[in-house]
Amino acid sequence: MELILVISISYLMGSIPFGLILTKVFLKKDIRDVGSGNIGATNVLRTGNKLIGYFTLILDVLKAVIPVLYVKLNFPELVYISSLSTFIGHVFPIWLKFKGGKGVATYVGILFSINYFFGIIFIVSWLIIFFISKYSSLGSILSSLLIPIFVFLNSSYENQYFFIIMFVLILYTHRENVKRLINKEESKTKIY
Numbered sequence: 030m031e032l033i034l035v036i037s038i039s040y041l042m043g044s045i046p047f048g049l050i051l052t053k054v055f056l057k058k059d060i061r062d063v064g065s066g067n068i069g070a071t072n073v074l075r076t077g078n079k080l081i082g083y084f085t086l087i088l089d090v091l092k093a094v095i096p097v098l099y100v101k102l103n104f105p106e107l108v109y110i111s112s113l114s115t116f117i118g119h120v121f122p123i124w125l126k127f128k129g130g131k132g133v134a135t136y137v138g139i140l141f142s143i144n145y146f147f148g149i150i151f152i153v154s155w156l157i158i159f160f161i162s163k164y165s166s167l168g169s170i171l172s173s174l175l176i177p178i179f180v181f182l183n184s185s186y187e188n189q190y191f192f193i194i195m196f197v198l199i200l201y202t203h204r205e206n207v208k209r210l211i212n213k214e215e216s217k218t219k220i221y
Contacts, residue, residue: 031104039096039111043118043135046125047088048073051081065205069130071165071218086134089119093138101142109191112139116195120202131202133169136195140176147176163217166206173199 048068052060056076060068064075070089074082093115100111119135121127141148151172158168177192200207209215 032107032110035100035104035107035111036114039100039114040118040123042092042096043115044122044124044129045088045092046122046129047092048085048130049125051085051088052076055081067130068125069132070134071131074218089130089134090138090141092119093135094142097139097142108143109188112143112191113194115139116198120198131169132199133173136173136199139195147179150179151176159218164210164215165218166203166215167210170200170203170207 046068048060048070052058052063052073056078058076060066060073060076064072066072070082070086073085076082093112096115097108097111101108104111116132116135116139118129120129120132122129137148137151140151154175155168155172158171159165162168173196177189177196180189180192206215
């Protein structure tokens with residue numbers, strides 16, 4: 030029963046499409062008709078409204094932090110199941126015919142909830158890669174690859190398989206970005 034509740038609540042929290050809700054309420058736009066059509070913070074920034082973009086980012090992080098931290102404190106053995114359920118909720122939300130975001134902000138929330146040091150590693154590496162390349166997608170892919178490498182090299186941490194799965198999922202959600210990066214067609218992102 031606990032397992033079913035953890036999966037259900039984590040998935041439903043993760044599936045709240047904040048990017049869609051905020052752009053509809055405040056900008057009277059459907060974010061799915063803007064830029065890449067994605068509901069995540071990077072695409073919300075393409076509306077030109079940085080405040081809504083950053084607010085989407087914060088809420089997409091928090092919707093992972095809330096369920097994952099709760100499960101970590103009360104059912105620690107289920108924290109990775111909660112994390113995966115939250116991420117899947119964001120990427121495949123039931124409300125939007127299972128077409129959601131790419132999961133990066135939600136993954137950041139998961140990382141900070143599991144071990145804040147992982148979250149710091151991700152953010153710092155993303156910022157370095159982004160400021161060098163100006164590609165949000167490249168920063169997301171490479172930063173998500175660094176986490177399982179770091180976990181593997183530090184044997185004091187366990188569950189490297191979870192982080193490998195998360196990297197594969199991030200790579201999958203960015204498959205179109207990878208094609209555009211290879212073909213030098215990926216658009217650069219402005220975050221300020």
